[in-house]
Amino acid sequence: MLFGNKNRNKKVFLDYASSTPIDPGVLHKMNSYLESNFANPRALYSQAEEAKEEMKIAKRDIAKIFSCKSDEIYFTSSGTESNNLAILGVFYAYQNKNFKPHFITTEIEHSSVLETFREVEKRGGEVTYLKVSEKGDFSIEDLKNSIKEHTVLISISYANNEIGIINPIKEVSKIIREWRNKKETNLPYFHCDACQAVLYLSLDVSKNGLDIMTIDGLKMYGPRNGGILYIKNGLEIKPIIYGGGHQRGLRSGTEDVASILGLAYALEIAETMKEEESERLLKIRDYAIDKILEKFEGSSLNGSRDNRLPNNINICFPGKDAEFLVVSLDIFGISVSYSSSCNTLKEDSSSFVIKSLDKADCSQSSLRVTLGRDTDIEDIDYFLEKLEKIIN
């Protein structure tokens, strides 16, 4: 966007953790495919074979980025569905053994993880929710002490969707590995929701020691209706959607080849930009945090500053109503978020994440400001100027 354009009817989008625009190259790739081939990839004629071949290439490209095998890549309709398949799928696999399957997660996961675990509890599973400190991190000791004989799955996000805190997933996988070795078992599995981390952190499942990983097209400038689930070969997991037995029986439903190509390409673009974009956003983020803390008396950063996604700012403005701030900023064309989009449908839409940080006063007074590919320093200055007008 040109500076001249930006001044009047300026639009400053600062809610990239909620949604990213689709990359024009990704959209073009999807459209080119849609215009050239519409065959159901499970049919037996050449167009279908070509569709299958395209999917194969996409899987291979994704597998390369994840450092895994092609047949460990599964496609779903969203990050939400991927998280459901990971958690319920493992629960169903262990539901009828002669023990009560136990799960570990943290109390500040995304609602698609937490609500799925509530369902697991209703169906007879046991779930431990790790508490987090004011900084937003859980205690590794707590995690260690929570693992028990019948723990089948540990689900911990790569980075939190509200406060951008990065979890020590390598440490988690080390602890899991040690437990498995000691007990001579392949349990518990480690599932990681990487939806928020995808643009900034390494997706190497091998180095990170992951067994299952969730990725969402919507959060990475990709298709709006496409999720990925990496599932290590050999795991016991069952489907949550039944039918024609597509995707090795784990996810029935005709594959949307265009969307799959879009996911692969969006990941490829993200991978190429990762380092440079992370550095660029880190500078803008720190500039914004410094300015906000300086300008607004009493304001405080929610969650650790160091151990945080380069695009995430989450600030408490004590005594201010966050919903009012969001709506007021919107008048100036600025889009930010209060809690997370996936919480706004709940009766109590205040942030349970912020509450968990022992900052209960902040749960209705915090703004999430998340940066993306279009964000520059001018956007931040504009945001600060308008926020000052509203608050002070």
Next chain:
Amino acid sequence: MLFGNKNRNKKVFLDYASSTPIDPGVLHKMNSYLESNFANPRALYSQAEEAKEEMKIAKRDIAKIFSCKSDEIYFTSSGTESNNLAILGVFYAYQNKNFKPHFITTEIEHSSVLETFREVEKRGGEVTYLKVSEKGDFSIEDLKNSIKEHTVLISISYANNEIGIINPIKEVSKIIREWRNKKETNLPYFHCDACQAVLYLSLDVSKNGLDIMTIDGLKMYGPRNGGILYIKNGLEIKPIIYGGGHQRGLRSGTEDVASILGLAYALEIAETMKEEESERLLKIRDYAIDKILEKFEGSSLNGSRDNRLPNNINICFPGKDAEFLVVSLDIFGISVSYSSSCNTLKEDSSSFVIKSLDKADCSQSSLRVTLGRDTDIEDIDYFLEKLEKIIN
């Protein structure tokens, strides 16, 4: 396509029951939206409000076609997911009452219905599978006699995906209504998989007496990754995917607004063309059936001729290997199907539908030829010419 173009490297697609191309107008509508708004509709700023408004209009347009209320429309990722939500959702709602919930379906439903029922059985539900005659229809008496005190759902497709047989859904809903009135209950519910019927038959849920109805974008020149589920208000049904509580808690996951607009527009186009296109295809279908039965000795039509979708031809060529026919026709650029695409992944990919017709010999010797908007008489002549070359 011009005639001149069609002669060399001719492509004749005759597998529209498996997949339809996306309508260029639908694709354009989706792209226009994607390029103008990428906000998560659950956020609180203007772009999100605009997204919500677009969804509202789409729902209203769909509801008009279905003769139902806007808030009875739900969006899923596919026909498969819609069928899963209909069946498992009702099962979950009645799973823990003090009776064994009972379901009725037919033995020739789509795999996304039948496999979901297998899962219901594994989880403690009871399912009656109605037998069908050689014509492909079940006995209304059988259905009547199958309903019992604890029958919670009857799931019968509008038209079969392999043989195109149209089921008497108004008769079914009348029987259900009578039972409900007599027993003073609102059970059983009536779910209808209308994926194959969407382009040709009335979708008026009120006149048809439906409580739940499945529609799939892929089968109606719409988005590849979008399904609709009509669910009458007041029904007891639970979600199968958990999370942020989108769509009144019944289907979590950020809505793909572009796909929703595409579904509404595809339906609108289909509705406008329905009558004329049905008449046009009926003529082509009957021309093809007559010619085939005349040219190929011993060949027979699978399923009733009269009571059949205008785009469906399914013929048994005794002693011929259908897979070989499909592959041979493909050499001439002709795409047809053997069994259904959703069966090709199974160990035994022969047609269980044809087997159910008491034509076991035909289950590996039948071709499904399904017509669509691009099909004309020349396509049929070309198909017949090549088939003759292959078979005779």
